[in-house]
Amino acid sequence: MVYEKKIEEKKLPPLPDAVRGRVVTRLPPEPSxxxxxxxxxxxxxxxxxxxxYDGKVWLRFEDxxxxxxxxxxYESFRKGYKWLKIEWDYEKNNSEDxxxxxxxxxxxIELGRAYVCFCPHEKIKSLRRKGLECEHRSQDIDENLKYxxxxxxxxxxxxxxxxxxxxxxxxxxxxxxxxxxxxIVEHSHPIVGARYHVWPLxxxxxxxxxxxxxxxxxxxxxxxxxxxxLQNYIRDLVGMSNPTYIEYSRFEFKGTPVSKRKLRAIxxxxxxxxxxxxxxxxxxxxRRRGILPEAVKEFTLTQTGFxxxxxxxxxxxxxxxxxxxLDPIARRFFFTPSPVKLKVxxxxxxxxTIPYHPTNSSLxxxxxxxxxxxxxxxxDVENMKDRDxxxxxxxxxxxxxxxxxxxxxxxxxxxGPAQNIPIIQWVPLHRSLKVKxxxxxxxxxxxxxxxxxxxxxxxxxxEENIVEVKVDEIVQFERFGFCRCDSTIDxxxxxxxx
RNA sequence: GCUCCGGUAGUAUAGCCCGGACAAGUAUACGGGCCUUUCGAGCCCGGGACCCGGGUUCAAAUCCCGGCCGGAGCACCA
Numbered sequence: 001m002v003y004e005k006k007i008e009e010k011k012l013p014p015l016p017d018a019v020r021g022r023v024v025t026r027l028p029p030e031p032s033x034x035x036x037x038x039x040x041x042x043x044x045x046x047x048x049x050x051x052x053y054d055g056k057v058w059l060r061f062e063d064x065x066x067x068x069x070x071x072x073x074y075e076s077f078r079k080g081y082k083w084l085k086i087e088w089d090y091e092k093n094n095s096e097d098x099x100x101x102x103x104x105x106x107x108x109i110e111l112g113r114a115y116v117c118f119c120p121h122e123k124i125k126s127l128r129r130k131g132l133e134c135e136h137r138s139q140d141i142d143e144n145l146k147y148x149x150x151x152x153x154x155x156x157x158x159x160x161x162x163x164x165x166x167x168x169x170x171x172x173x174x175x176x177x178x179x180x181x182x183x184i185v186e187h188s189h190p191i192v193g194a195r196y197h198v199w200p201l202x203x204x205x206x207x208x209x210x211x212x213x214x215x216x217x218x219x220x221x222x223x224x225x226x227x228x229x230l231q232n233y234i235r236d237l238v239g240m241s242n243p244t245y246i247e248y249s250r251f252e253f254k255g256t257p258v259s260k261r262k263l264r265a266i267x268x269x270x271x272x273x274x275x276x277x278x279x280x281x282x283x284x285x286x287r288r289r290g291i292l293p294e295a296v297k298e299f300t301l302t303q304t305g306f307x308x309x310x311x312x313x314x315x316x317x318x319x320x321x322x323x324x325x326l327d328p329i330a331r332r333f334f335f336t337p338s339p340v341k342l343k344v345x346x347x348x349x350x351x352x353t354i355p356y357h358p359t360n361s362s363l364x365x366x367x368x369x370x371x372x373x374x375x376x377x378x379x380d381v382e383n384m385k386d387r388d389x390x391x392x393x394x395x396x397x398x399x400x401x402x403x404x405x406x407x408x409x410x411x412x413x414x415x416g417p418a419q420n421i422p423i424i425q426w427v428p429l430h431r432s433l434k435v436k437x438x439x440x441x442x443x444x445x446x447x448x449x450x451x452x453x454x455x456x457x458x459x460x461x462x463e464e465n466i467v468e469v470k471v472d473e474i475v476q477f478e479r480f481g482f483c484r485c486d487s488t489i490d491x492x493x494x495x496x497x498x
Numbered sequence: 499g500c501u502c503c504g505g506u507a508g509u510a511u512a513g514c515c516c517g518g519a520c521a522a523g524u525a526u527a528c529g530g531g532c533c534u535u536u537c538g539a540g541c542c543c544g545g546g547a548c549c550c551g552g553g554u555u556c557a558a559a560u561c562c563c564g565g566c567c568g569g570a571g572c573a574c575c576a
Binding site: 028029030032062063064065067068117121124125128129158159161162163164172173174175177179180182183184185199201202203205206221222223224225226227249250251254302303304305307308309310311312313314316317318319320321323324326327328330332334354358359379391393394395416417418421423424425476477478479480481482498 | 500501502503504505508509510511512524525526527534535536537538539540568569570571572573574575576
């Protein structure tokens with residue numbers, strides 16, 4: 001709660017041409033893959049600005065390629081936006097408005113500003129490159145109207161005819177060289193089925209929709225920059241007003257590809273099993289790893305800008321924010337990775353009651369029963385020498401009698417915590433639970449090389465109290481790191497970060 | 499190849515439009531110290547950058563030109 005407020009106060013630069021109460025932004029996902037952090041950051045920005053100016057937000061699925069879109073992805077986005085606490089005011093799919101697109105297309109053909117082109121793909125490509133017009137461009141309006149009708153009547157097969165806008169074949173901006181605005185697709189669409197086979201292309205659908213939704217501001221990545229002119233031109237033809245564009249460069253997180261293609265390749269290579277792999281920048285991956293939506297939000301609002309330069313974020317930037325949110329609320333537990341047995345002579349069995357958090361007392365207390373036998377981490381054993389004194393945190397000091405890789409023998413020693421005594425975590429031998437911790441790391445080292453240790457599995461023992469931890473709770477295993485409980489049945493945790 | 503756009507510490511950014519108080523701010527990472535019954539958090543200190551070369555100017559991170567490097571686009575995808 002307190003944290004929410006803090007983020008809201010963070011300032012975003014003012015939005016150009018923004019009028020309070022009149023701003024309308026949009027979330028325009030293409031439901032052809034799982035939502036990832038790039039969508040999240042773009043969504044957060046569009047949403048934050050709408051909020052900042054008391055405006056409205058549209059969730060509009062850009063689903064005009066029947067071959068690419070799948071039902072499950074629509075839901076992935078809705079879920080993802082909800083997770084980020086993005087609230088949208090309206091929702092629609094572009095595929096619902098096909099008839100509307102037809103009406104506008106007809107209007108444009110009647111205006112003499114579009115034509116039906118029968119050139120083969122390759123020819124279009126090469127003429128466009130040369131800046132030359134083709135013979136179909138000079139067909140008269142009635143001819144074009146006739147062909148347009150024929151397209152709908154199924155008189156042409158996929159690839160045989162397209163509708164092109166009359167732009168400027170000599171334009172420096174190649175998107176203006178008579179772009180295709182409709183094509184024939186012989187493939188059923190997951191939402192509207194096989195009802196249509198003439199489908200609008202992106203620029204047409206998006207510009208008309210942005211017009212009818214009264215979008216005032218578009219915040220998007222820079223690969224769309226060249227399309228501003230085209231999209232404005234389309235709206236000008238049909239008498240709609242244009243939005244203000246704010247574009248910024250794409251980004252990546254170091255060692256972590258975001259593109260569907262690359263992620264799929266990783267899955268196909270057997271390096272990962274699913275799209276919610278904790279090493280992936282998908283929303284589900286981040287969530288499983290223990291990244292909080294508030295951290296993604298704060299990261300977006302405070303650590304990024306609208307630069308056009310190429311960016312490669314270091315994960316530590318996000319982790320640090322996440323840790324600051326987690327630290328005051330995560331319960332502490334003892335966990336001993338790669339455990340080694342410790343016997344403490346002269347220690348009477350007993351029970352101690354210790355806090356779940358060093359300062360946040362609202363998290364309560366836990367009890368641990370112990371005997372004279374424990375597990376401790378081999379990482380701590382490595383540094384031990386005979387006669388050293390160590391402290392089992394909250395419990396007792398122990399003088400090491402015999403430290404070996406396999407078993408450590410010590411004897412109870414008096415006193416409490418002190419300056420030069422290392423304090424380590426421990427687990428009672430007879431009352432411990434075996435747990436597995438998945439430790440995700442970056443997928444690629446120096447750009448291209450696959451990281452062989454991108455997902456290590458660490459086994460160890462945790463104190464019995466972890467049975468209270470439910471799936472999704474993020475705890476801190478002391479001196480190990482923050483971990484999210486992924487499965488209570490198999491006792492699997494995923495390390496979030498240190 | 500063509501067109502457009504960028505280049506501030508390891509990383510991400512502020513500053514650039516409207517040149518001067520910028521011997522460049524912040525976050526993160528790193529090093530040191532303090533604190534702490536965690537190697538977490540917190541506190542303090544430290545090193546670390548204006549891509550290069552010219553020009554304009556009393557004055558350039560900021561304006562201009564050239565170079566180098568990087569990114570994006572050049573679909574019947576979005």
